[in-house]
Amino acid sequence: MARPSRVVIDRNALKHNFSRVKQLAPNSKVMAVIKADAYGHGIERVAKTLDEADAFGVAMLDEARQLREAGIKQRIVLLEGPHRADELTDIQSLNLEPVIHHQSQLDMLESNNNLNDLQVWLKFDTGMHRLGFLPEEFESVWQRIQNCGAVNNTPRLMTHLATANEAEHPLTQKQLDCFESITQELNLEKTIANSAATLTLNNTHVDWVRPGLMLYGVSPLLNADANEHNLKPVMTLESALIAVKNLKAGESVGYGAKWSCPEDMQIGIVAAGYGDGFPRHAKTGTPILVNEQRCELIGRASMDMLCVDLRKVNNAQVGDTVTLWGKGLPIEEVAASADTIPYELLCGVHKRLEFVEVV
Numbered sequence: 001m002a003r004p005s006r007v008v009i010d011r012n013a014l015k016h017n018f019s020r021v022k023q024l025a026p027n028s029k030v031m032a033v034i035k036a037d038a039y040g041h042g043i044e045r046v047a048k049t050l051d052e053a054d055a056f057g058v059a060m061l062d063e064a065r066q067l068r069e070a071g072i073k074q075r076i077v078l079l080e081g082p083h084r085a086d087e088l089t090d091i092q093s094l095n096l097e098p099v100i101h102h103q104s105q106l107d108m109l110e111s112n113n114n115l116n117d118l119q120v121w122l123k124f125d126t127g128m129h130r131l132g133f134l135p136e137e138f139e140s141v142w143q144r145i146q147n148c149g150a151v152n153n154t155p156r157l158m159t160h161l162a163t164a165n166e167a168e169h170p171l172t173q174k175q176l177d178c179f180e181s182i183t184q185e186l187n188l189e190k191t192i193a194n195s196a197a198t199l200t201l202n203n204t205h206v207d208w209v210r211p212g213l214m215l216y217g218v219s220p221l222l223n224a225d226a227n228e229h230n231l232k233p234v235m236t237l238e239s240a241l242i243a244v245k246n247l248k249a250g251e252s253v254g255y256g257a258k259w260s261c262p263e264d265m266q267i268g269i270v271a272a273g274y275g276d277g278f279p280r281h282a283k284t285g286t287p288i289l290v291n292e293q294r295c296e297l298i299g300r301a302s303m304d305m306l307c308v309d310l311r312k313v314n315n316a317q318v319g320d321t322v323t324l325w326g327k328g329l330p331i332e333e334v335a336a337s338a339d340t341i342p343y344e345l346l347c348g349v350h351k352r353l354e355f356v357e358v359v
């Protein structure tokens, strides 16, 4: 038997979630964010499925090149812009749109005489304090852009929110006010919203929304579940029981003998572990489905295997299907139980797994 662990990608769910973005922000164009291999889902597969996206957002040139080589025609935005001056040649020839967030990138643009008419996205730091020009740099940046032969004179304007996933966080309004004060006079296209803002802050939708996580059917909101927003999980991480055994009260399970049976009981061994991307920090009690019945992780996951408590499962057998997250088991819950966030789990799915598409 081939090792049963696999990643199932539901392309219909992806299309459904995209249509939810359109419902929520009907007057905005959509930049689908597909960095980090489309949050672990496969960048080409996701780009081809989301053929209605107006643009794709990626983090680096190689991702953009892969998309162009796969025949993707939409706009592609490099969310961190050029990392080195020599990337600009490819940026022009592949028709990419870099975010420009730092003076050093303006220097690169100004010192390159072979560029013309690049579409750039100027990013402002309105309070997240990661990438972007500070508000007080605006005048000088604007002058340099207007005088720069490499770029066209209609840059798009963007900012990124630090706390959109927390309802009523005061920083959000502060950032919105700051962005408004910098950009209100300029009749240029603007973008603010990530998934959290697309879901909950209509006033941030403006010309373009930039959803990532919600496209994959996962909620970025604190204490929220994706169902509530009518999002459907795209990725299901599946495996199977490869052993079932009956142990006596007091017998320990796994490395370090950290966990012991509180009573005579049945446990199952699942062919998935941290070598596949299941978090080693998941705590005992992390939910797992065996034959769609909810049970619990016991002890720490090992590299290729983990153990489940089968006391709540009827008639478990070797070969039974196990769901680690996805359909029937929200990844938000698994992430919370491992002190992490769904983003990290999705990106961490290992490429050694078989990927299977269902349509």
Ligand SMILES: *Cc1c(COP(=O)(O)O)cnc(C)c1O
Residues within 6 Å of the ligand: 033, 035, 079, 160, 193, 194, 195, 196, 210, 211, 212, 213, 214, 220
């Ligand atoms: C990753 C990213 C997004 C998407 O964020 P989600 O929380 O996944 O929706 C949007 N904008 C920028 C600049 C990003 O880096």
